[in-house]
Amino acid sequence: MTSGNLINPSWFELDTSRGYESKSLKIYMRLTVLFSEYITLVPALILAVRQLRRLSRVISWEAVIAFTAILLQPGLLLIDHGHFQYNSVMLGFMVAAIAAMLHGNAPQSCLFFVAALGFKQMALFYAPAVFAYLLGTCLFPRLDVWRFTKIAIYTACAFLALYLPFLLGIAYDISRNVPTPYEHEVPPLLKMVPGSVVVRKFVYPYILQVTQSIHRIFPFSRGLFEDKVANIWCAIHASGLWKLHKYDSSILSRAALGVTLLAILPPCLVIFLRPQRQNILLAFATCAWGFFLCSYQVHEKNVLLPLLPMTLLLASEKGLSYDVRAWVGFANALGSWTMYPLLKRDGLSIPYAVLTLLWLWLLGLPPSSLSVYSSKFKGAKDLQSWIKIIHLLFYTVMMLWHLGELFVPAPGRFPHMWVVVNVVVGAGGFACCYLWCLWNLLIRSNVLSSFGYNNIVYADKKSQ
Numbered sequence: 001m002t003s004g005n006l007i008n009p010s011w012f013e014l015d016t017s018r019g020y021e022s023k024s025l026k027i028y029m030r031l032t033v034l035f036s037e038y039i040t041l042v043p044a045l046i047l048a049v050r051q052l053r054r055l056s057r058v059i060s061w062e063a064v065i066a067f068t069a070i071l072l073q074p075g076l077l078l079i080d081h082g083h084f085q086y087n088s089v090m091l092g093f094m095v096a097a098i099a100a101m102l103h104g105n106a107p108q109s110c111l112f113f114v115a116a117l118g119f120k121q122m123a124l125f126y127a128p129a130v131f132a133y134l135l136g137t138c139l140f141p142r143l144d145v146w147r148f149t150k151i152a153i154y155t156a157c158a159f160l161a162l163y164l165p166f167l168l169g170i171a172y173d174i175s176r177n178v179p180t181p182y183e184h185e186v187p188p189l190l191k192m193v194p195g196s197v198v199v200r201k202f203v204y205p206y207i208l209q210v211t212q213s214i215h216r217i218f219p220f221s222r223g224l225f226e227d228k229v230a231n232i233w234c235a236i237h238a239s240g241l242w243k244l245h246k247y248d249s250s251i252l253s254r255a256a257l258g259v260t261l262l263a264i265l266p267p268c269l270v271i272f273l274r275p276q277r278q279n280i281l282l283a284f285a286t287c288a289w290g291f292f293l294c295s296y297q298v299h300e301k302n303v304l305l306p307l308l309p310m311t312l313l314l315a316s317e318k319g320l321s322y323d324v325r326a327w328v329g330f331a332n333a334l335g336s337w338t339m340y341p342l343l344k345r346d347g348l349s350i351p352y353a354v355l356t357l358l359w360l361w362l363l364g365l366p367p368s369s370l371s372v373y374s375s376k377f378k379g380a381k382d383l384q385s386w387i388k389i390i391h392l393l394f395y396t397v398m399m400l401w402h403l404g405e406l407f408v409p410a411p412g413r414f415p416h417m418w419v420v421v422n423v424v425v426g427a428g429g430f431a432c433c434y435l436w437c438l439w440n441l442l443i444r445s446n447v448l449s450s451f452g453y454n455n456i457v458y459a460d461k462k463s464q
Contacts, residue, residue, distance in 0.1 A: 004028060033080055033088070040092030045070055048095050049315045051102035055277060056317035066315035069363060073311055074355040075335045079301050082348040087301065090120040091308050097130070098284070098309070102277050106134055106147060107154040114158035121217040125295075125305040129287035132268040136275030166213070170205050224252045228419050229300050230338040230426025231293045232259075238420045256296040263290030263434070267441055274445040281316060282441040284309040289434035293427065300342050303335040303430070310437065322383050326372050329365040330391050331433045337398050338426035341419050366395040394429050401425070 004011050011017060011025050045067060053063045080088050093116035100109035113130055116123040138148040224244060225234045233256065237244045244252060267286035271279055288306035292298055310331055313319050336356045343352045361368030373388050401421060410417040442448050 030081065030084065033084065033086060036086060037080065037088040037092070041088040041095065042071070042092075044092045044095035044099060047099040048102065048312060051099050052312070052315040052319075055102055056315075056319075058315065058317060058319065062320050063315055066319055069314050069359070070311050072355075072359055072362075073307065073332060074352075074359045075307060075332060075339060076304055077355055078336065078343055078348060078352055079304065079339065082343065082351055083301070083346055085301065087120070087122075087304055090116050090123055091304065093119060094123060094126060094308065095312070098280060098312070101133065101280055104277070106137055107150045110134070110151055110154040111158050114155060114162060118162040122302060122305060124217070125288040125291040125302070126284050128264050128268050129271055129283045132272035133275050133280060133283065136272040140273065140275055163210070166209070167206060170209055174202075174205055224249070224256065224296060225298060227300065228341070228416070228423050229298050230303075230423045230430060231295075231298050232427055232431075233294075233298075235424045235427035238416075238423050253296055256294060260291060260294040260296075263294045266438055270441055270445050270447060274447070276445065278316070279441060279445050281309040281312050282437050282444065285313075286434060286437040286441055289430060289437060293430055293434060300339045303338065306430075306433070306437075307332055307335050310433070322372050323387075325363055326365070326383055326387065326391060327433065327436050329360060329363045329372070330394065330429070333360055333365070333398070334394065334426060334429040334433075337401075338422060338430075340402075341422060366392065367399055390432060394425070397425055 007028065008024070011020065011028070049063055049067045049070070052058065053060075058066075076088060076091070079085055093112050097109040097112035097116065100106070100112060109130075113123070113126070117127070134151055135148075138144050138151065225231070225237075228234055228238055233244065233252075236242045264287045267283045267290070271283035285306050288309065292302050292306055311328055313324050314328055316324075318324060333356060336352065340349075340352060343349065357368055360366065364371035366373070373383060373392065401418065405418040414420075
């Protein structure tokens, strides 16, 4: 905003700039997206890919291919540069946190994760897995009090730095006798604060504003979902299996909380009991998929959160193998496809088609190529038949859906027919991605070794 004021102060004038649009302003705003991406996400990806290459002993050319594929992730490019948002900044901080974890620097990872959380509260999708991993490194294979203390201090200092300008602003308003905003709207969290603290006039504005900000982070007052999104709640409601609008919001929020906890509990337990660095990406991806599929007030763009750690698997050991490449490509193709109704409203149909098809072609995936499903190099393990059937079935449905949506108008009785099909199919595909990530997490962590599922034991001597 400061740099924008130097160019044209009218762009950001209070009240009068509302609804102001011009080509120069649009160019400036989109350049800020590009600039912020290059100072956050790109350096973080370089560090993360380097750490993954060192940890997994990936050769140079495979790391370069993986980095290129991650950087050109179609869903993120379309949302940030087309739909115009700054998700790359939050994801960049998160990738930096992952890179710090892979390097074994847990306190530093706390700083980056708090930065991601402070920039966009969507980073809460990773929070349980991050907490479980960091706590697990303090307890296993032995108790490390000093590590726990450093993590706690770094986290507390990061949140204090995050809230300090906010608190100083409150103090400044108090000194000028400015009325406290929302003084007639008491957030629910404030009711939990002891009355003896609340009644103190000096403390009350700080407590009110902090609890109000926390209340805004959790959107329980906005409904189970707004737009049609490919998670289980919208799929159930939109398909007509169970109309959820007849239930009270408190019941729906509790149901969403319960189902979400069930979905994220397995990956969090695994990464807590087996805090190995090679399991971080799968644990974070599984946890984020659980949130996306089951949590309250999910948006289409939230699919970028599970896609990020899942796409980073391309830079890990056997990341360009048929299995990992097929599933990562499938998840990204499905993610872009479920966001298509949103992208279409923004006039991004052509960029969507070009970017998605180009990315899939570069990885040898349908509909541009069938090399992953039809050929096999010497020494490479072929995909199982049921995986081929599931993936090719979904790819076929996605292509037929585009043809139908383009040439067959929805009947008057079902005006949202094509969007509903998109939601239901997308939710089913994302559930498959969740199960694949969870299954591979269980195998890689050797949790299933007692049942006969063995996996390569990764050397991770510096993880503790």
